Amino acid sequence: MEPGMDPAGAFPVLERELRAALAEDERRQREGEAKLRALRQGVPDYGQFREIVLASHLKPLEKKDRLGQRRNVLWNPCAAPAQTAPAHAVDIPQELIQLPGTAAEFHRDWRRCLKSGTDKYQFLLELGGEALGRIFQADVGFGLLGEFLTVLAENIHPGDGAAILQILQSLAGTGRFGLNVALLSQAEKESSQDLFRKLQSRDGQAAGQGEAHPMENHLEKETEEERTVVELMKRYQVS
Secondary structure, three states, rough: OOOOOHHHHHHHHHHHHHHHHHHHHHHHHHHHHHHHHHHHHHHOHHHHHHHHHOOOOOOOOOOOOOOOOOOOOOOOOOOOOOOOOOOOOOOOOOOOOOOOHHHHHHHHHHHHHHHHHHHHHHHHHHHHHHHHHHOOOOOOOOOHHHHHHHHHHHHHHOOHHHHHHHHHHHHHOOOOHHHHHHHHHHHHHHHHHHHHHHHOOOOOOOOOOOOOOOOHHHHHHHHHHHHHHHHHHHHHOOO
């Protein structure tokens, strides 16, 4: 509990953090068991292995679950009952009341509230590298690193290069990063290569170049960014 915080107001915060921690522990255990099950089954390729792990949260129907039974369920579980589709494009979906602070909250919002690559891209940039590094300090989570790289590669805009480099740096400092890179699918590896190609290009490096700078400062900034890109390419095993 933070100093000066009202004890009565601290209980909901502590309860939310405890629930998030328990949910994250359950996810890790569930995915770990799915990985072992996939290995015991001797799946023939990585694609099937990945599908088994990503579907580990699904449960078989029980007898009481009737397929034809009508249920009152919101189409978008993150939206309030009275909400309709946004009338115009927004940076972050309006269903997200606040940005996530834990891995469990991130997984919830990433899977349920963010439907398009553009939404996910803006979501990652809004969180920023520092917050992502803190959320995923222990481990990014199976499959997420590849999704991040794909979303960034497909939606990168001129001027976002510095923010994306910060995200990549923070993710590279998370636990079991090397293992997550090794488990990238071929398509995700190609997205990673595409992303770094764009970062090396003039458009990808346009961050902060909207204002005039002295030539020596401009060249120094370019050299620093180029070094960062090269170092990250090694970490992400991009040749």
